[in-house]
Amino acid sequence: MIRIQPGFGMPHLPDFEAWAIFAKVAEHGSFSGAASDLNLSKATVSKAITRLEFRLGTSLFHRTSRKLSLTESGRASLDRATRILAEGEAIEEEITEGAAVPRGLVRLSAPMSFGIQHLGPALAAFFKEYPEVSVDLRLSDTRTDLVAEGIDVALRIGVLSDSSFRARRLFAVRRPLVASPDYLAKHGAPTHPRELEKHNTVVFSHLAAPTSITLHHPHQGEFIARIQGCLSVNNADVVVPLLTGGLSMCLMPEFLIWRELRDGKLVEVLPDWSSELLALYVLTPPGTVRPVRVSVLIDFLSKRLSKAPWAHELPKLD
Incomplete structure (x- = not known):
């Protein structure tokens, strides 16, 4: 009879449970928050983190009486630990809920104006x-860190940079x-983007180049127009009354002003010139398996929002 001594000739398996607990502690910023979420005792959570730190030979958290924060090693480990937790949850749900009713919490992030207008x-x-299924909806115009904040699904509008996240246009x-x-009757309609510098145009202060607009013409090419105006703002919702009141002009996302365009309260200026076409993306954290509750929410929003009058067909990618 052959006996295998512990630690000899046998793979050293990672402590997956402790890594999953670590991800939850980092998400909540406390042992008690993670314990409540996981339905474990605070002592069990604390022992798992201690066990993991002993195994690694380094601390994952800075602990004070008032605050818990990640160490450098903790920050370096968080992304992969979050994936371990998400993959484990998704695998179990895919097997146990494949033919069952989707249930559970989905954390959803979306831009402020878009969320207010369309997600309700x-x-x-x-x-x-x-x-x-329940949803924790977080509206913000800042780019959310999906992994650090435990977000399951993020809706983003823009030109997506290279990312490790799973993205769907x-x-x-x-x-x-x-x-x-009324504004155009009073101030005249520009015939070329160079004339915009003479008009009162809303400035979006949160953009990289707030005082310029880049427009494209199919024959005349690109033109960067300088703009100035009585209002500089970091949110587009407040701009609509300014526009319909005849006080200004602005480059606006169509999902905010499609009714005003339809009803003639606003008209398109320089219709032969266009700004860069943006897209609505669905982002999810890296991983191959999604929980059922996440998949049904993505599919539902994709189908519903694609029928909106401001949702245009995507051009084919080269």
């Missing part, structure tokens, strides 16, 4: 179809230059 009605319809979003008929 969409989620109301979603909950009627999936009553056992849903549809195109135009940003026409618009003004009211």
Whole structure:
């Protein structure tokens, strides 16, 4: 009879449970928050972290009486630990809930203006179809760190840079230059982007180049127009009354002003010139398996939002 001595001739398996607990502690910023979320005792959570730190020979958290924060080793480990937790949850749910009713919490992040305008009605319809799924909706115009904040799904509008996240392009979003008929009657309609510097144009302070607009013409090429105006702002919702009131013009996402364009309260300025076409993306953390509750929310929002009057067909990628 052959006996295998512990630690000899046998793979040294990672402590997956402790890594998953570590990810939860980092997400909540406390042992008690992680314990409550995982339905474990605080002592069990604390022992798992201690066990992991002993095994690694380094601390993962700085501990004080008031604050818990990640060490450099903790920050370096968090991304992969979060993947371990997410993959484990997803595998179990895929097996146990494959034919069952989706249930559980989905953490969803979206841009502020887009979320206010369109996610309320969409989620109301979603909950009627999936009553056992709950959503933690976080609206912000800042780029959310999906892994650090434990986000399951993020909606983003823009030109997506290279990313390790899983990304799905849903549809195109135009940003026409618009003004009211009253504004144009009073100040005149520009015939070329160079004339925009003479007009009162809203400046979006959160953009990389807030005082310029880049427009493209199919024959005349690209032109960078300088702009100035009475309002500099970091959110587009407040701009709509300014536009319909005849006080200014602005480059606006169509999902915010499509009704005003339809009703003639706003008209497109320089219609032969266009800004860079943006897209609505769905982002999820890296990994090959998604929980059922996440998949049904993504599919529902994709189908519903693609029917919106401002959602345009995406051009083919080269």
